[in-house]
Amino acid sequence: IYPFFADAYTVNLHAGPHQDSLVARRAAFEAFAPPPDREALCKLATPTQLVFPNTFLIWHPDYVSLIGMFSPAVGQMRWVHTMLIPPDRTGEDWTPHWEKTFQLIEQTVFQQEDIATAVAIQRGLSSGANADFHLGRLEHEVLRFHRNIDNALGGTLRP
Numbered sequence: 373i374y375p376f377f378a379d380a381y382t383v384n385l386h387a388g389p390h391q392d393s394l395v396a397r398r399a400a401f402e403a404f405a406p407p408p409d410r411e412a413l414c415k416l417a418t419p420t421q422l423v424f425p426n427t428f429l430i431w432h433p434d435y436v437s438l439i440g441m442f443s444p445a446v447g448q449m450r451w452v453h454t455m456l457i458p459p460d461r462t463g464e465d466w467t468p469h470w471e472k473t474f475q476l477i478e479q480t481v482f483q484q485e486d487i488a489t490a491v492a493i494q495r496g497l498s499s500g501a502n503a504d505f506h507l508g509r510l511e512h513e514v515l516r517f518h519r520n521i522d523n524a525l526g527g528t529l530r531p
Contacts, residue, residue: 377418380510389424389520391513424520434461435470437477447498451487453478 381396400416407413410431419431430437436456443449455474457466497505507514522528 382510384513386516389524391422391424391516393420393422393513394418395420422517425524432477434458435473447494451482453482 376397378396378398378401381400383394385392395418397416397418407416410419411433413419414431414433421429423429426441428437428439428441430439435458438454438456440452441449442452455470455477457470461470496502
């Protein structure tokens with residue numbers, strides 16, 4: 373998905389433990405006026421919402437990914453991805469488009485990139501090889517998320 377997105381242009385807003393994120397697409401730098409509605413905005417950026425603690429809405433240009441992540445046990449994760457499509461774009465004529473789109477985002481982006489990276493990170497952390505964990509400057513929301521989890525469980529993560 374790299375060809376579609378500008379590198380390191382994102383903004384995050386918070387409402388309690390919930391989060392709105394906006395990641396700029398390359399097309400945003402070609403636009404000269406603010407987008408008039410959500411559909412136009414999704415062509416310029418990808419709005420994402422985290423509904424704490426485990427639900428994401430990712431607003432793609434022509435559909436929405438609804439993602440739930442559940443941990444049935446330590447070291448296990450269940451991923452549920454549902455594609456929400458506009459009611460005027462359903463039916464047999466649209467089925468091949470949505471199947472191809474779902475496979476692209478689910479199998480290529482989410483499974484082969486995002487989840488594979490998360491699994492590799494967890495494997496590395498579980499090895500105990502590193503005493504510290506350093507986040508990149510665009511990863512500050514990871515710490516915020518873990519603090520919110522800790523607060524919800526009544527813990528005391530250090531600042």
